[in-house]
Amino acid sequence: MTTFSKETYIQRRQTLKQKLGSGLVLIFGHNQAPANYPANAYTFRQDSSFLYYFGHSQEGLVGVIDIDNDIECLIGDDIDIEDIIWTGFVPSIHDLAAEVGVGHSAPTSQLQQLVDKARQAGREIMFLPPCRHDVMIQIGDLMGIHPLQVRQAASVRLIKAVVDMRAVKSDEEIAEIERAMAIGYDMHTAVMRAVRPGVTEKQLAGLMEGIVASRGSKVSFLSIVTMHGEIFHGDPSLRPLEAGRLLLCDAGAETVGNYCSDNTRVTPVSGLFTQKQRDIYSIVEACHDLVIQRAHPGLKWMDMHLDVCRLMTDRLKDLGLMRGNTDDAVSAGAHAMFLQHGLGHMMGMDVHDMEGLGQVYVGFDDEVRPSSQFGTDCLRCGRRIQPGWVLTDEPGIYFIPALIDKWKAEGLHREFINYERLDTYRDFGGIRLEDDILITTDGCRVLGQDVIPYHIDDVEEFINQ
Numbered sequence: 001m002t003t004f005s006k007e008t009y010i011q012r013r014q015t016l017k018q019k020l021g022s023g024l025v026l027i028f029g030h031n032q033a034p035a036n037y038p039a040n041a042y043t044f045r046q047d048s049s050f051l052y053y054f055g056h057s058q059e060g061l062v063g064v065i066d067i068d069n070d071i072e073c074l075i076g077d078d079i080d081i082e083d084i085i086w087t088g089f090v091p092s093i094h095d096l097a098a099e100v101g102v103g104h105s106a107p108t109s110q111l112q113q114l115v116d117k118a119r120q121a122g123r124e125i126m127f128l129p130p131c132r133h134d135v136m137i138q139i140g141d142l143m144g145i146h147p148l149q150v151r152q153a154a155s156v157r158l159i160k161a162v163v164d165m166r167a168v169k170s171d172e173e174i175a176e177i178e179r180a181m182a183i184g185y186d187m188h189t190a191v192m193r194a195v196r197p198g199v200t201e202k203q204l205a206g207l208m209e210g211i212v213a214s215r216g217s218k219v220s221f222l223s224i225v226t227m228h229g230e231i232f233h234g235d236p237s238l239r240p241l242e243a244g245r246l247l248l249c250d251a252g253a254e255t256v257g258n259y260c261s262d263n264t265r266v267t268p269v270s271g272l273f274t275q276k277q278r279d280i281y282s283i284v285e286a287c288h289d290l291v292i293q294r295a296h297p298g299l300k301w302m303d304m305h306l307d308v309c310r311l312m313t314d315r316l317k318d319l320g321l322m323r324g325n326t327d328d329a330v331s332a333g334a335h336a337m338f339l340q341h342g343l344g345h346m347m348g349m350d351v352h353d354m355e356g357l358g359q360v361y362v363g364f365d366d367e368v369r370p371s372s373q374f375g376t377d378c379l380r381c382g383r384r385i386q387p388g389w390v391l392t393d394e395p396g397i398y399f400i401p402a403l404i405d406k407w408k409a410e411g412l413h414r415e416f417i418n419y420e421r422l423d424t425y426r427d428f429g430g431i432r433l434e435d436d437i438l439i440t441t442d443g444c445r446v447l448g449q450d451v452i453p454y455h456i457d458d459v460e461e462f463i464n465q
């Protein structure tokens with residue numbers, strides 16, 4: 001079963017062929033990844049570009065698009081009686097190919113011959129940079145290069161064509177993302193309702209795992225459920241929640257059809273925010289809302305990020321945590337004491353969409369290059385945003401004791417940061433708010449039928465119902 005109809009995959013390959021014009025394209029699917037011994041594998045996840053062009057979520061497949069000879073072929077091995085005994089019947093490679101409108105199929109043993117023939121004829125052979133080491137070895141073997149050089153040998157022409165296509169989501173892709181958002185809504189609201197002193201972070205993460213699993217889905221990345229919101233990818237622990245602290249939950253679902261959601265909410269463990277928490281939360285809330293008001297086609301996402309940094313700096317000045325000229329502070333990168341990551345990333349089949357293809361191709365272009373300044377260097381997308389793109393809007397404010405100590409010891413940005421006041425926030429933690437937005441023809445739309453409560457009064461009302 002594929003997520004979309006045969007026509008979708010035929011059309012996508014057709015567009016790719018038109019964009020590239022010539023050459024031999026190899027799209028490698030994933031193989032099972034053993035966890036601790038070969039028969040005990042991690043949950044299988046197909047490569048997203050393979051899913052995009054060839055639809056099937058089955059291990060051991062390679063999609064071939066021979067543009068010069070207008071031949072498409074699905075490569076893989078039919079299962080034998082041993083496999084049938086252990087895993088049951090699966091369709092033949094020929095039938096899988098036919099299901100996505102691919103005219104030819106062949107066993108894996110023919111792949112080397114196909115590649116050798118193309119090389120001898122001096123044809124361009126294009127593949128994407130793999131993220132799995134077994135696929136690096138597989139491509140290295142086929143192409144006669146060291147596995148560690150495979151990512152560098154990937155075709156930039158192919159990467160750019162794939163990024164162009166996958167960045168713009170079709171209506172049927174948006175409908176699938178909306179399905180993920182609906183599951184994400186249930187995950188987050190279940191956690192918000194369950195937050196109270198004594199419950200552990202792990203229990204809350206497990207609650208979400210149960211919700212996704214019961215829908216046949218999985219989490220779109222390892223859930224971040226932590227009282228230490230200042231640790232960006234903080235694993236949930238067995239620590240019981242403590243009254244007075246905040247619980248940051250950054251989690252999402254991946255649908256059966258492999259499209260994701262990604263949201264972050266922060267809930268007061270005691271049911272009400274303290275004034276100090278309200279002060280910081282309301283800044284993040286304002287930054288989050290600024291993006292929803294301003295995002296529109298043609299806007300450089302880098303500029304949006306910097307606008308958010310300026311608003312954050314202004315508001316941190318009101319609290320006495322920052323000082324000086326706002327533009328100068330942001331130009332100098334002083335705001336990165338509080339916001340050390342980028343405003344948001346593309347989202348789709350990968351929660352950080354296409355990140356494995358190389359961030360410089362996904363989020364940047366000749367006009368907007370990546371920044372090397374601490375904080376802004378973590379911005380995963382800077383270029384002009386386009387209709388059909390899905391991005392996360394995820395500003396945050398974090399108090400990281402080790403960073404405070406380091407910058408203070410180095411005397412960094414003293415003219416912009418009030419270190420004496422900052423010391424009184426050392427154990428605050430961190431706040432991030434995250435929603436997923438679709439860039440429309442004249443602005444943006446927050447995805448999800450129901451928005452998980454995030455305005456400060458709505459949160460308190462929701463959790464105390």
Ligand code: GLY
Pocket residue numbers: 221250251262263
């Ligand atoms: N939601 C996790 C991340 O964006 O890194």
Ligand code: MN
Pocket residue numbers: 262345392394434
């Ligand atoms: Mn995110």
